Amino acid sequence: MIKRDVIVIGAGAAGLFCAAQAGARGRSVEVLDHAKKVGRKILMSGGGRCNFTNMYAEPANFLSQNPHFCKSALSRYTQWDFIALVAEHGIAYHEKTLGQLFCDDSAKDIVDLLLKECSKAHVTVTTRCEILSVEKCESGYLLSTSNGDYQCESLVVATGGLSMPKLGATPFGYKIAQQFGLNVLPTRAALVPFTLHEKDKATLAELSGIAVDVYASCNDTTFKEAMLFTHRGLSGPAMLQISSYWEAGDTLSINTLPNDDSHELLETARTSTPDALLATCLNKVFPKRMVQSFIDYHQWRNVPVKQLTHGECDAIANTLENWPVKPNGTEGYRTAEVTIGGVDTNELSSKTMMAKNVEGLYFIGEVVDVTGWLGGFNFQWAWSSGWAAGQVV
Template structure:
């Protein structure tokens, strides 16, 4: 029988960070992961450079049915605390747009930092280890695994959500939560590209590969970042952001020239350049291929002087207020996160311990807390892992 003070299921960002801080308290800690390597999601993140936090991180950057739940943890372990740790390890990093911090060299720098911190406090790491059964005991938990039987006082579920199954993501964490009576809020793919119907794709195929700066709106929620036309639909940061809010069957509004009122620009062009064609004028504000597509759609690649007001308004609306109804998303296959999960109303916001089962903890993505794009979900992993690590 292998006996530990703490067993953490999941060797990702949250699990490793919890292990470090539990180990620093002198706890005997085991981290198990069914994959061949720890921290695979860190490795592939940020194009291989890991957007490890955001300098502007705040509770306003997270979605949850219980929006106040994340406040305490984000205050107790902030982005500045993690940045200090990165600096102590001599990892070089840089800021991109909107406060996003990336490693200069490789995401492996963050992984190596976490593994070294684990080693320094005696954490045991085991990969290719699956948990087959969990039983509550008088002293904690008994686990049956592919590495044999194990026991622990505290059990931490840190195995994330369903996003990116090709690196090993599963719904196992939800199964454990359900076993111990927890409510699982409906899960769905978040921070994910949106797809079009075959008919719309065929209509838009000439735009595949083009990107624009865009304001994307759904209800009262708006994001302004890049948008990319793809062979499946639309992607890019602004689309990934809005996807976490979008509900299937609803339209979204896209402004592809957010710094220009196209209706006014076309009125000015009609006065000053009456002999210019509509596509030529539009190409001053949007990529040429999009200008040509819109001109074709309104059926009016004539000179500005020849255009009626209705046609001008129609073209302007297609740029400043394009109403499009996606058919769906690309799903967990390409989603960066999983929305929903273990209901946080049944978890302590201080200790991250289950309110239903003593000694059972949940951290990271498995819970119903989802950050915006840009390093926020990693910050949630660090903050929740740190807080639980003080109590497990």
């Protein structure tokens, strides 16, 4: 029987950071993970450079059934605190866009930072360790594992969500929550590309690889970022962002001319170049391949613009500014960056992340019903929630 003050299940961003915080307080801590390597999701994040936080992180950038839950942790351990830690470790980084901070070299720098912090705090990290069962006992918790039996006072569940199963994602954390009577909210894939119905896919697949800036809207939320046509459907930052607000059956509204007035564009063309074909006018603001495909897809008349009626011009302009797209679905957990839903925040203390009705049981990171936008926000939730639990376990 191995005895520890704290056992953390999950050697990802939240788990390792929490373990380092607890260890720094003098607690004996061990992190257990079923994978061969720690921080696999960190290593592949941000194209291998890890978008480790966002300079503009605030509670409004997070989704949850209780939008107030994340406020305490985010205010007590901020993006600036983690940025200072990154600087302390001598890691070079840069802002890519919209406050998104990436390592100059490799995401491995962030994993190394976490492991160094754990080592400094005398935290033991054990990989290839399957958790077979978890039970409550008088002194805390008993864990039966493939590595032997453990006993601990505090148990931290940092097992992540269901996104990217190839990296080892499982529903283990949700099962532990349910075992101890906590409510788990329905989950779904988020920050994920959309798939299209066969008719739309067949027409638009030829645009695969083309990216354009758009306003993407759904359920009273709008993002202005790039949209990428793929052979399966629609991707790119704008689509990933809006996917968190989309539910099955919803229709997206896509403004393909976020920086121009499409009505003005066509009216100007009618007066200044009346003999130019519709395609010629649209080629000025869209990639040529996209123009021809859109003309075919929407069955517009590719004639000199002077021959288009005012009604036709209005219809074309309205479609360019409000293209209704009804996705068939998403690519699901296979490619999703995060999971929406999870352990109900009403079951947890927002200050400590401990279950309100189960002494010594904590949930942090993605397993909790707090989901950030694309752009480093989910890592910030890992640091903030891990820090909050690490102060008290």
